[in-house]
Amino acid sequence: MKFLGLIRANLFRKKIRFILTIGSFAVALFLFGVLAVVRVAFSGGVEIAGADRLVVINRTSIIQPLPLAYADKIRRIPGVKELTYANWFGGVYQDERNFFPQFAMDVDNWRKVFPEFDIPEEQWQNYVKDRQGAIAGAATAKRFGWKVGDRIPIKGTFLGGVWEFNLDGIYHGTRQADDETQFWFQWKRFEEQVPAQYKGNVGWYTVKVDHPDDSLRISRAIDAEFANSPFETHTDTEKAFAAGWVKQFGNIQFLIMAIGGVVFFTLLLVTGNTMAIAVRERTGELAVLKAVGYSDRFVLLFVLFESLLIAMIGGALGLGLAKIFTLGGDPTRGLLPFFFLPGKAILAGLGVTLAVGAASGVIPAIGAMRLRVVDALRRV
Amino acid sequence: MVRVDGSGSSNSLISARGLSKTYSRGGEQIQVLQALNLDVDAGEFIAFMGPSGSGKTTLLNLLGGLDVPSAGSITVAGDEITHMSRSRLTQWRARHVGFVFQMYNLIPVLTAFQNVELPLLLTSLSKAQRRQHVETALGVVGLSDRIHHYPRQLSGGQEQRVTIARAIVSDPTFLLCDEPTGDLDRKSADEIMELILRLVKEYKKTVLMVTHDPVVAARADVTLHLEKGVLVEADRLQTVSSGGAR
Numbered sequence: 001m002k003f004l005g006l007i008r009a010n011l012f013r014k015k016i017r018f019i020l021t022i023g024s025f026a027v028a029l030f031l032f033g034v035l036a037v038v039r040v041a042f043s044g045g046v047e048i049a050g051a052d053r054l055v056v057i058n059r060t061s062i063i064q065p066l067p068l069a070y071a072d073k074i075r076r077i078p079g080v081k082e083l084t085y086a087n088w089f090g091g092v093y094q095d096e097r098n099f100f101p102q103f104a105m106d107v108d109n110w111r112k113v114f115p116e117f118d119i120p121e122e123q124w125q126n127y128v129k130d131r132q133g134a135i136a137g138a139a140t141a142k143r144f145g146w147k148v149g150d151r152i153p154i155k156g157t158f159l160g161g162v163w164e165f166n167l168d169g170i171y172h173g174t175r176q177a178d179d180e181t182q183f184w185f186q187w188k189r190f191e192e193q194v195p196a197q198y199k200g201n202v203g204w205y206t207v208k209v210d211h212p213d214d215s216l217r218i219s220r221a222i223d224a225e226f227a228n229s230p231f232e233t234h235t236d237t238e239k240a241f242a243a244g245w246v247k248q249f250g251n252i253q254f255l256i257m258a259i260g261g262v263v264f265f266t267l268l269l270v271t272g273n274t275m276a277i278a279v280r281e282r283t284g285e286l287a288v289l290k291a292v293g294y295s296d297r298f299v300l301l302f303v304l305f306e307s308l309l310i311a312m313i314g315g316a317l318g319l320g321l322a323k324i325f326t327l328g329g330d331p332t333r334g335l336l337p338f339f340f341l342p343g344k345a346i347l348a349g350l351g352v353t354l355a356v357g358a359a360s361g362v363i364p365a366i367g368a369m370r371l372r373v374v375d376a377l378r379r380v
Numbered sequence: 381m382v383r384v385d386g387s388g389s390s391n392s393l394i395s396a397r398g399l400s401k402t403y404s405r406g407g408e409q410i411q412v413l414q415a416l417n418l419d420v421d422a423g424e425f426i427a428f429m430g431p432s433g434s435g436k437t438t439l440l441n442l443l444g445g446l447d448v449p450s451a452g453s454i455t456v457a458g459d460e461i462t463h464m465s466r467s468r469l470t471q472w473r474a475r476h477v478g479f480v481f482q483m484y485n486l487i488p489v490l491t492a493f494q495n496v497e498l499p500l501l502l503t504s505l506s507k508a509q510r511r512q513h514v515e516t517a518l519g520v521v522g523l524s525d526r527i528h529h530y531p532r533q534l535s536g537g538q539e540q541r542v543t544i545a546r547a548i549v550s551d552p553t554f555l556l557c558d559e560p561t562g563d564l565d566r567k568s569a570d571e572i573m574e575l576i577l578r579l580v581k582e583y584k585k586t587v588l589m590v591t592h593d594p595v596v597a598a599r600a601d602v603t604l605h606l607e608k609g610v611l612v613e614a615d616r617l618q619t620v621s622s623g624g625a626r
């Protein structure tokens with residue numbers, strides 16, 4: 001590209017301005033990246049929730065239990081493919097701040113319902129045989145430096161006592177957004193150790209259906225089955241539950257869009273103004289280019305390209321920094337299982353960068369294109 | 381031979397017929413050129429003089445295809461340029477015209493070499509060929525030792541010589557110089573004039589130049605005066621503007 005020298009020389013014409021403009025883009029896109037991370041942190045669960053999974057909880061409240069006897073009744077409802085269940089344990093490992101979710105789970109059907117979690121078969125088999133066994137998500141294992149074979153003591157909260165577990169395996173999510181912070185142990189052990197008044201209960205059921213389209217009908221059928229019983233149920237898709245959880249924090253999506261919108265609008269004003277000044281101060285030079293034979297279209301593209309280039313350098317810098325920022329992992333140490341900058345957000349960021357770069361360059365570029373040599377040389 | 385009476389032969393290099401230019405300013409019409417005729421043969425060196433505002437720059441801009449006349453026609457080397465589209469005119473300029481303005485000629489962020497190379501980037505010449513042309517042009521203007529200097533590192537006279545190198549690098553049909561020495565001291569102005577004379581004598585360039593300086597104008601083959609919108613030959617000036625204006 002023989003015009004590269006011309007473009008490069010123009011970029012560095014005013015070094016401070018160049019750096020400040022690039023900096024504006026970098027800061028804005030860094031913020032964009034961080035907002036995207038926050039958005040995923042809150043809504044990541046909604047996006048990855050299985051469309052073909054229903055969650056059945058106690059209608060009164062999620063902390064009220066459901067009878068284990070419901071399992072067979074739910075299985076008999078047409079359209080139900082698999083069913084598994086778990087209890088919330090809520091124990092503390094070493095320190096209250098070391099939060100991660102612990103489930104007493106049903107080993108028989110768990111993996112059929114949650115195929116996204118990948119565990120080496122040998123580890124799984126050891127776990128199934130080991131009543132004291134446990135499986136940890138890769139993120140949690142990494143966080144505490146656990147290795148398979150470690151013995152892990154967890155203090156029960158509402159159940160009391162210290163529960164010791166053998167770490168038999170570590171699971172990985174097969175998708176980037178899969179939650180790798182969970183800690184599983186056998187529901188049978190839980191059942192054996194809890195006081196009599198807690199026995200025969202599960203915290204919730206997760207049901208896999210044959211067809212996602214059938215979800216509504218099956219949800220209604222389940223809830224109808226247990227209507228007017230002492231333990232009425234509330235069934236909804238996993239997605240709806242995840243979305244309900246996010247709603248507790250207010251309209252995060254809107255907040256993020258609002259902040260992002262203001263940031264990019266400001267960026268547009270700043271860079272649009274900068275480009276306009278940059279073009280105005282070289283009116284004479286653009287006229288000379290045209291006089292010696294550069295076409296109007298060339299001058300248009302020349303100005304536009306410069307604007308896009310500045311935007312892309314700054315934008316890539318900002319997104320790169322945002323990515324580096326997330327590589328360290330969740331800064332809240334476990335409260336945000338979805339803490340990463342998704343590839344889609346990076347692409348969206350680059351798209352917005354290009355759009356702002358083009359928008360801020362287009363008016364000066366058209367002005368440069370329309371510039372008449374005779375007027376320009378007379379004006380200066 | 382240069383003519384201003386519209387009687388030039390059909391093989392003149394540049395031929396303007398009935399050239400008029402009217403500007404409207406605030407509803408008022410200003411007739412700058414009024415049915416002007418001009419014929420220039422290849423290899424001639426012409427100086428235009430005239431009071432400020434008489435339309436010298438306007439005429440040069442029309443001849444160089446930077447502006448279009450209100451009426452009349454301009455033919456250069458057989459091409460009628462008055463009806464060309466803006467983009468064709470741009471291409472035509474690149475091939476046929478070398479410009480030297482009074483100021484603001486060079487791009488400050490480019491070196492002398494890069495400034496001179498600008499017109500060549502539009503051609504299909506290879507990098508090596510471009511380099512050779514640029515070095516030759518800078519050699520002609522005597523700046524072989526300033527190739528990688530930026531405009532701010534050059535004197536006014538040197539800057540103007542770079543401009544001349546840029547104007548001749550693509551070997552255009554003719555050169556248009558609008559007060560090329562207007563911003564320079566006497567010594568630099570003389571050097572630039574020597575250079576332009578050499579271009580005419582040695583390299584057989586056709587040069588049309590506007591100047592306010594009679595000393596500079598005296599070096600040209602012919603001096604034409606712009607008076608009331610038409611051109612008048614210097615030696616006939618007295619008879620035309622009789623009444624003792626000068």
Ligand SMILES: Nc1ncnc2c1ncn2[C@@H]1O[C@H](COP(=O)(O)OP(=O)(O)OP(=O)(O)O)[C@@H](O)[C@H]1O
Binds near residue numbers: 404410430432438439
């Ligand atoms: N774009 C324009 N709009 C209106 N009037 C114009 C325009 N361009 C030139 N003029 C007028 O046309 C006249 C001739 O201008 P021109 O620049 O050709 O004069 P000149 O002989 O080159 O003067 P100078 O010696 O000062 O350079 C002037 O009165 C000028 O004000």
Ligand SMILES: [Mg+2]
Binds near residue numbers: 436437
């Ligand atoms: Mg002038």
